[in-house]
Amino acid sequence: MAWTVGEVAKRCGIKVSTLHFYEKKGLIYSSRNAGNQRRYQKEVLRRVSVIKAAQKMGITLEEIKQAFASLPDERVPSAEDWEVLATKWRESLNQRIAYMERVRDRLTGCIGCGCLSMKSCPMYNKDDQLENEGPGPVLLERN
Incomplete structure (x- = not known):
């Protein structure tokens, strides 16, 4: 059919x-x-x-x-x-x-994008130290 x-x-x-x-x-x-x-x-x-x-x-x-x-x-x-x-x-x-x-x-915290605009970002990414790990939200990419 x-x-x-x-x-x-x-x-x-x-x-x-x-x-x-x-x-x-x-x-x-x-x-x-x-x-x-x-x-x-x-x-x-x-x-x-x-x-x-x-x-x-x-x-x-x-x-x-x-x-x-x-x-x-x-x-x-x-x-x-x-x-x-x-x-x-x-x-x-x-x-x-x-x-x-x-x-x-990690939704409400720093995601490691490098923007430094959130109050919590300096704790996690002071002076954009995560830049060496690559572009984008590198903290979210970590296992």
Whole structure:
């Protein structure tokens, strides 16, 4: 059974324009009927679900596209495929979580950007000593 773009969008809880965007990015595929209207196979539901789940975890569309490219014949991810993809993404997610925890814990203090505009900055970055560690919020980049 082939699904219309509207049916897929409704079932996946996304906008039709999102499906068009995913297709333009090469993340999903459709065929065309005699009236040149898009038609999707039901397997697209799984691909869109994987895309949505990965995006919620902070995985970029480019990373998702690369992961999908590793699947033979552009097939939909199986449960085993999802396990492999999730394992590959786990370390990246752990790094993002650690970074976000550092941001959360240091949010109201000096971040080491070198601006010296906060009252607490001289305590942490007197005379911009952190400049030697590189540009930007270097304290947030520390583990």
